[in-house]
Amino acid sequence: MPVAIITGASKGLGRALAEALAARGxxxxLDARTAQVLKETAAAxxxxxxRVEALAGDVTDAAHRGALVAAxxxxG
Structure with a gap:
C-alpha cells in the first residue's frame, strides 16, 4: 500500500484528503496540533x-517531523 503523511489532518482540507486517500487504500x-480532534479523525x-498513525505535534519542531517520517x- 502507498503511504502518505498528512499535516493539518484534523479538519478542513487535511481531513478531506485523509478520507479520500484512505478510501483508495x-x-x-496524520498530524495536527490538537490531539483530541486528531484522535477522532484517525478513528473515522x-x-x-x-492503517493509520496519528501524531499530535507541531511541524515546525524537527523532532516531530522526524517522528512523522519514522511512522x-x-x-511501509
Whole structure:
C-alpha cells in the first residue's frame, strides 16, 4: 500500500484528503496540533480499513517531523 503523511489532518482540507486517500487504500500518518480532534479523525479514517498513525505535534519542531517520517517508514 502507498503511504502518505498528512499535516493539518484534523479538519478542513487535511481531513478531506485523509478520507479520500484512505478510501483508495492508502495507509496514513496524520498530524495536527490538537490531539483530541486528531484522535477522532484517525478513528473515522481507520474505518476505511487502512492503517493509520496519528501524531499530535507541531511541524515546525524537527523532532516531530522526524517522528512523522519514522511512522511512515513503519507503515511501509
Amino acid at each position: 492508502w495507509d496514513l500518518v 479514517v481507520a474505518e476505511h480499513g487502512t 511512515a517508514r513503519r507503515l
